Amino acid sequence: MTNAEGTKVQRIGMVIGLRDEAVEDYRRLHADDEPGVRDLLQKHHLRNFSIFMQRLPDGRLYEFGYYEYTGDDLEGDLAALDAEPRNRAWLARCDPMQVPLPGAAGWTVMEPVYHNP
């Protein structure tokens, strides 16, 4: 699968819970003017990264993440991103706000069922 520029791209959709009391902090940390780890996502070929938030019928808040991986070693790049000290510091702030799905340690990668360019 390639994007508009002919680059190979792998689309990842993922989900995780978000604690009610963390919503405002989470929004602030992810605001457009907050640098966070934006440069590290770029460095490790995670592009066009969006997060959306929604309360579902079980009464809980969930976040849905989408990104496009443009490198050629997704596992390797994710491991390298995990090892970045600034990314570790970032996750140390975000992790306590989130509630992984049962059995998961972080975001749960979802099954892709459709894509139309």
Place this chain on the structure above:
Amino acid sequence: MTNAEGTKVQRIGMVIGLRDEAVEDYRRLHADDEPGVRDLLQKHHLRNFSIFMQRLPDGRLYEFGYYEYTGDDLEGDLAALDAEPRNRAWLARCDPMQVPLPGAAGWTVMEPVYHNP
């Protein structure tokens, strides 16, 4: 917000339930070789459209949709898409498989909280 080609783009994330008994039919209808309404999405400027599926801790299946709107009248284009006879026929097949969130008639548009190019 613009994409890599400098085109204005609006990113939409949305969610809806999926009935357990409909999973196989839904996957088949959305397979890569199924034309469905792919051309109509293009015609009305809905690009890079992905759907992912996940069972959440409430035991129910959900679908998460993501697309990029590249036109300049989202409401108008969505209304025009809704009015396409082939899209109506398509929805008549998909709608019975799906479970809108309480109070919704179809997909629920989620709050965007983050974007990194």
